[in-house]
Amino acid sequence: MKERLLRSWELVKASAAVLRSDRELMLFPLVSMAATLLVMLTFAVPMFGWRVFENGFGAAGLVWMFLFYFCQYAVIVFCNCALVAAAMIRLEGGDPTLKDGFQAALQRIGAILGYAAIAATVGMLLRAMRDNERNPLVQLLGGGLGVAWTMATFLMAPVLVSEQIGPFEALRKSGRLLQRTWGEAAAGAVGIGLAFGALMLGLGVAGVALVWLAAKVSVALAVAIAVLAALALVLLGLLKSALNGVYAAALFRYISHGETPPAFQGLPMAQAPGTEPATT
Template identity: 55%
Template sequence: MFDKFSRSWEMVKASAAVLRSDRELMLFPVLSGLATLLVMATFALPVLALKLFSGGLSVGGVLVGFVFYFCTYSVIIFFNCALVGAAMIRLEGGDPTLSDGLSAARSRLRAIFGYAAIAATVGVLLQALKGKDNNFIVRLIGSGLGLAWTLATFLVVPVLVSRDIGPVDALKQSVTLLKRTWGENAVGQVGIGAAFGLLTFVAVLLSVGLVVLAAQASVALAFVVGAVCLLGVLLLAVYQAALTGIYSAVLYRYAVSHEVPEAFRGTDIATAFLPKR
């Protein structure tokens, strides 16, 4: 397990090097975040105005929840496909632009919407299992299924971008590749999530401290410091999303073609996919 962690961490660092060489890739998570906020605002206003959930969960509430999940997933998956599409071009030695990534995602719109419908259905079911009205065992099962779903679908986006297949076949391909990359898949996701989770926690603590100190001087200064700190935390989230997209593209590309990108020549990526004994 230690070997897998060490090897995966090398790949994460190499992914960061790719991101540093092409910072335009960070634009995709930014656009994704803005579009997601727009979707949330679009649903929040009518839900609050009509008080759809004031009387508990209803059929109408479930339908609204599904549509919300579908729209949100469609936006997130679209921009993830754009990010991975641009990352693929970079890994092949090209110099991708924002337009290149968006074009790659637009060409797969039908499959993206199909996968978003599947992901929305799973999302609604998982949220139902993890609801606070359920007992601890049911919530635990829901959390476990959520983790398994996250791992199994980690390579769906690279598959959708690279192959002209539907969402169901893309899911099957992702699960098949998971069997060959499960160690790097799990350690990479957990490693990136843990590292940025810790960084975000520290950043939030520092931000609170700086805002409190600034407030002793003036309220206006506290607002300015708070805005700058919030921007820093958001940038961490953007960097994490971009890094995760690049990492998934690298895993998929090598698992399928066994070609080592230039940025990964110094890593042990080749040993990550040796036949299982």
């Protein structure tokens, strides 16, 4: 276990080096964040204006929630696919632009929208299970299934942009690839999540403390520090998303095609047990 964690950390560091060499990759999570906020506003304003949930969570509310989930997932998956497509170009030695990534994702828009519909359905079901306050076992099961779904779809973006297949076949292929790379996928994703989670927590605590101290001197200073802390948290979130995309792209390229990206040469990717390249 220790060797696997150390190996995965080396791969994460290599992914970070790729990201440093092409900071434009950071723009994809930024566009995704802006678009998801726009979707939220687009649905929130009519929801209150039309009083969609005035009479409880009926059929109209169910349809509204599905549409919201679908639009959110469509935006997120589309931007993730654009990021991964650009990362793959960078891993091949190219110099991708924002346009290159979004053009690649646009070419697979049908499969992306199909997967968004599947993800929206699964997301609603898992949300209903986690919100079931009457049955703690159902809540626990929902949480466990949520983690399993997240891992099973870890390589969905690279599969969607690289393979000319539909969303259901893409899900099956992502699952098959995960069987060969589950250790690195899990350790890498969890490692990135824990590292950035710790950074965000530390930054949040420090920010609150500084705001409290600054408020004793000047309200304007406290507001300025709060804004800077919020921006720093947003930046960390963008970094995490971009790093996940690069890591998934590199892992997919090796597992699916048996090619170690130049930026990962000399690292233990090729020797990692459970990450043998596909031969079919």
